[in-house]
Amino acid sequence: MPFDIHIIGGGLAGSEAAWQLAEAGLKVRLSEMRGGGDTTPAHETDRFAEMVCSNSFRSDDAENNAVGLLHQEMRALGSLIMRSADQHRVPAGSALAVDRDAFALEVTRAIAGHTNITVIRERVDALPGYPTIIATGPLTGSKLAEAIAAETGQGALAFFDAIAPIIHRDSVDMDICWMAARWDKGGKDYINCPLDKEQYGAFVQALRDGEKTEFKDWEKDTPYFEGCMPIEVMAERGVETLRFGPMKGVGLDNPRTGRWPYAVVQLRQDNALGTLWNMVGFQTKLKHGEQVRIFRTIPGLENAEFARLGGIHRNSFINSPRLLDEQLRLNSKPNIRFAGQITGCEGYVESAAVGLIAARFATAELRGETLPPLPTETAIGALLNHITGGADEESFQPMNVNFGLMPPLPERFRKADRKKAYTDRARERFAAWQAGQRAVEPV
Structure with missing residues (x-):
């Protein structure tokens, strides 16, 4: 096989996953149907990481806002999406908003120019039998969606965006x-x-x-x-x-x-x-x-x-708490991971974050290692926990990152200080987790 792992979907999650894997030295096949004769009801171009709903990644305040904290954690993990967003930001107060065309072009150039990534403009209709990350987003093609439904026996959940x-x-x-x-x-x-x-x-x-x-x-x-x-x-x-x-x-x-x-x-x-x-x-x-x-x-x-x-x-997502394990692998077919909005996270940055951590899980597995999940006190860890088990299977719905996904604080704080307490704790747990990963990285 001329590649180590296959990524299906070139949105924010798929682009971030491809970048993380390629930067780790793995050979990536990235399939994107846009530009290969297919499109979606929402996209206008064939660029990677096209933003179709808004140009905002929401708050960039890492002291008092959960999504700002998520930005900070992704930057610390070498996120292509965050790097490109920072390069092409436009004025938006305390929010991180971008020139969406320049942003998508930046991501596209980075992906297409990486020596470890082979881009194929094609539609994938079946579940592969080798290591794969499905990051097709909420507008997954009908045949692939049918294949997922047939494999899981659960069908797809859906909502309007x-x-x-x-x-x-x-x-x-x-x-x-x-x-x-x-x-x-x-x-x-x-x-x-x-x-x-x-x-x-x-x-x-x-x-x-x-x-x-x-x-x-x-x-x-x-x-x-x-x-x-x-x-x-x-x-x-x-x-x-x-x-x-x-x-x-x-x-x-x-x-x-x-x-x-x-x-x-x-x-x-x-x-x-x-x-x-x-x-x-x-x-x-x-x-x-x-x-x-x-x-x-x-x-x-x-x-x-x-x-x-x-x-x-119409957007579709799977019942992730029921179908995925704690490393985003499909229970019935563990060679396949899911990432991005199809998992039931909501929001551009959340989608990219799940793509990032899915890629890191896959990298460790392909190296014969095990990557511990991020602590649930962190933004990425809280989001991952919601997707893979923290939510009720019967009432699972898409969710933006928020402090309510994190464990309660161990002591009472004044309302004005509570958000800062969450972010302080999150940074401490994230730093310890990251230091632990450096300690076991091969020389």
Whole structure:
């Protein structure tokens, strides 16, 4: 066999896994169907690690935020995804957002240029019988999904994921909008479109009344993922829901009034040139014509030009706590590991993190070694534990990394100090784990 391990899928998880394995000196075959005559309902290019929903890796605060802590751990483990994100970040306050085109090009060049990686543009429809990592993501091809279902006897779970619109910067009315980050944290990184009470009420009603995408019969029982809820679905939950969610005006001083707006729509920079801006939290299943009509009622967006309108697609994931062991191997076919969103993690960085640790497990196994899982007090360890056994098999749902996945703190802390206590403990456990790995690495 001309390679040591096969990776199926060139998204964030597959790209990270390929990089980790190749950097460890292993020969990798990376199969990606995009560019080989196939595509998905959400992707627009054949680049590796294409970001289709948002350009944000969320908070980069490693002191008080679980996802920021996850960033830090991945950087310490030589993550290609984090390295590329850091190289192509755009202003986003305390968040890590990237120029998504430059980011994907960076990852693609790194993967294609690595001497230990052979890229094959092909669709894989069956489960291989040799060492493999399946990182096909939530849009796994139908034939491979059928093969997984046949092997496991469990079928696939599914949920809907939605995409937010992107607006051309020069079409935003800055006589109405202003630049600021919440509480001035991180600089003036967001465009803020203010709504008063009357405007907000009319907007919520328009979302409720707007014409939505209709689902096929087989999709109607599929739930939404709470972390990527369509804006109109949130509006249906109550008139105040959006005002305490993505349209929260708290902490944003409107320089024209000196007060917080009743509600606000925020736009976040989506490319390095600053010409494209993403509507934060505005994932939607509204029909395209309705999106244009309704979103142009937002003050400052009356003449908005859309580079991309929102959309919705069906995502699939396996029941990982039931089907995978603690090293992400398929119980019934242990030559196969799963990584990324197909395992039931949610989020770009979480997907890449699972790809990273799957590759490290595979590297150790191929060398005849055993890699201990990261402690559950760490961000990667907590996420891995959720996927492989920490969650209830009967009610397993996709999950972003969060402090609730970690063991409780051994002592009580003031609310203001609790998050810092979690991250301090996590860094201590991670450092000890990493030092232990260095101690057993072959010379």
